[in-house]
Amino acid sequence: MSDIVSTDSPFTQEQKQTLAILVDMMIPANDVMPSAADPDIFSVILSYLADAAEDIGKGIAALNALSLERYKKSFLTLDDESRGAIVSDFMAQYGEPVMQLQIHTVSSYYMNDRVLEALGLEARPPFPGGYEMEPSDWSLLDPVRAREKIYREI
C-alpha cells in the first residue's frame, strides 16, 4: 500500500485525485467563490468521508469501471468532456457513495470561512454571539386587530 500518503487517511493517492476532480466538478470556483477542491475545503471533505471510506472506495472503483468500459481509459486520464458525461451517469446510478459524497461536499463547503464570508455570513457558530434582529413593525397587525373575534363561542 505504498500509495497511501498519510497513515491516518483511508484513501489512496489515486482515490484522492479522483475525489478532488469530482468535487471540483460539483462545485467549481468562480470569481468570488472557491472550488470544493480548494485544499482547505478538500481536507475537511476527506476527513468526513473517512467514515464512509469503504463505500466511497467501491464508488470510485465503479466509476473507473464505467470509464474503462466506455472509453477504455481510467477516469483520471479522461478529458473534461468525457469526465462530464461519465460523472452524470455515475451520480444517477450509485446511490450510497454518491449520497455520502454529496452530503459531505456540501457540508464541508458551506461551513468554510471563506465561503461563508463570501455569502455575507459570519464564520462562527451561532452561539454565543447570536444575531441582532431589526425592530418589528407591529402596525402591520392593525387590520387583524380591527377584526371581530374569529373563534367559536361555546
Add this chain to the structure above:
Amino acid sequence: MPQDPVDVLIIGAGASGAAVAWSLADTRMKIVCMEQGGWVNPADYPTNYRDWELQQLGKFNINPNARDLETDYPVNEDESPIKIANFNGVGGSTILWAAHFPRFHPSDFRVKSLDRVADDWPIDYETLEPYYAENDRMTGVAGLEGDPAYPPKAVNLPPVSLGKLGEKLAGGFNELGWHWWPSDSAIATEPFDGRDKCVNLGPCISGCSQGAKASTDITYWPHAIRNGVEVRTRCRVSEITVNAKGMADGVIYFDENGEEQKQQAEVVIVAGNGVGTPRLLLNSRSSLFPDGLANTSGLVGKNLMFHPYAYVEGLFNEPLGGHKGPGGCCIWSQEFYETDRSRGYVRGYTMEMTRGRGPIATALGGVMSGRIPWGDEHHGTYQQVFDKSAGMVIICEDLPELHNTVTLDPVLVDSNGIPAPKINYTLSKNSVKMLEHSVARGKEVLMAAGASEVSSGAPLGMAGWHMMGTARMGTDPGNSVVNEWGRSHDVKNLFIVDGSIFVTSAGVNPTSTIQALALYVADSMKKRLANLFD
C-alpha cells in the same frame, strides 16, 4: 436491593412529568421521578459548534431511531407515513421542541357537540384556563395580547421578532385579509426566571444553548427539585407492578448498569408521552391485568393521533434574514381553524411560519431536489435561493381512530430487552382533504406575499412530534382509560398526565395543553388527598 418506598412515583421527566412534580411538591410528600435518560449539558448542543447543521443529524437528531442513543428506545414506525420525533432525558421532548405554545380553542373540547365527530372532552376550556395561566407563568410565554382567534389571555413576555421574513409573510396575510398573529412562544424574549433572553440563534429544535427556550430541565425542574422532588436519571421503568387488590404498588426498572431494581410507591403517575406511556402500560401485564395495566376498556394504545403536517415554501427575490430568530416561532394564522363544512372536511388547522434554512441545509435541500445544480450553474442558483426562501408548516387536527395504534413489537426490544413500541397509522380522508386545502391556501398566501416559486409537501414524514390519544380520558370506563381528572378507571392509585389522555388533538401544538392538564390533574389530586383512592 429494594429502595425505601415513596409516596409518589412519576415516570418520565419531560413536559408533563415536570409540571406534575412541581405542583405536587407543595404537599411535602416524598416524590421521586424516574427518567430513562440523563441531564443534557447545553454546551453539547449543536449551535456551540461550527458544524452545527451536521450535528443536528447526530445525537440531537429528532428521530429516536436515527439518534439511537443508549437512553433511547427504538420504535417500529414502518407502518406509519409519519415518523416519531422525541427526546428522552430530563426535559423530555422539550429539549428539542420548537416552543410554539398555543392553547386549544374552547371549541376543541366540544367537537362532537359542534361537528358530530369523535367525542367531547369531559372537561372544557374554562376548567383548564387557570392551569393554562399558571403554566404560562412558570414557562414564560412571549406573545401579544388581543388575538381575535382566542378568548382574552395574558402574556408575560414581548413577542418574538418578526424579522424581514415575518414582515414579508404578514404582508401576504394582510393582502388577503386573513388572520395572523405573532406565535405564542415558550421563549424568554427578556430575561425570565433566571433564564437569559433569546439571542436569535435559529435552530431551536436541536436545543437552546442560550437557555432562553423553555425546556423543562430549566423551567419546572429546578423549582421542583428545590421543593424536594428527587429526579433519578438513567432509570428505565419496564413494568408497573400491582398488588393482590389490583392497586399499583411500585415499579420494576433497569438502572444505568442494566441491573433490574424495584421501587415501591403509594401512587404512580405516568408521564412517558403518547407512545412511551401505552408501551409501559402494555408491558405491565399481570394475572389481574392480562391485556396490560389499566386496559379494561381495551383502549390503551388505540386512537393514536399525530398532527398531519404540510409544508409550503416560497422563493422571494430579496434576502429575508431567515437564519436569525427562533427557527420555528415567528407568526401563525388561524384563519382556517374553526370548522366550515363547505371546505369538504371538518375541524381545521394552524399555519405556522418558519424561518429560513442555514447554508448547508439550503444547499443540501436544493441539490437533492434538483433545484440547485452541480457544476458551473451551482453558485448562481445557490445565490438565487439562499436566504430567499420562506414558508410555513401547517398543523392539521387529527381525529381519533381505533385503527391508529401503539402496540408492542413482537421482535424489537430496547437495550434492556424491553419490548419496543410499534406504530400503525394511516391518514383519514378528513386529514387528506384538510391537508390539500391547507397546501392550496399556503401557496395562495405565499404568492400574495410576493413569492415567485412555491413548493409543498404533505404529509411531512419527520413530523411525528405530537403523540396523543392512546389512553384517553372520559367519564365512561368502557370508553376511556382515565377519568376526567387523570386517574385510571381500573387502578385507583394510577394516574396519567401526558398527551395520551387527550380525547381529540385540536389543530395546534399540544404542549401548553399537556402541561395545563398535568397541573389540573395534580390540583385534582391535592384537593382529594384524604380520599384519593375512593
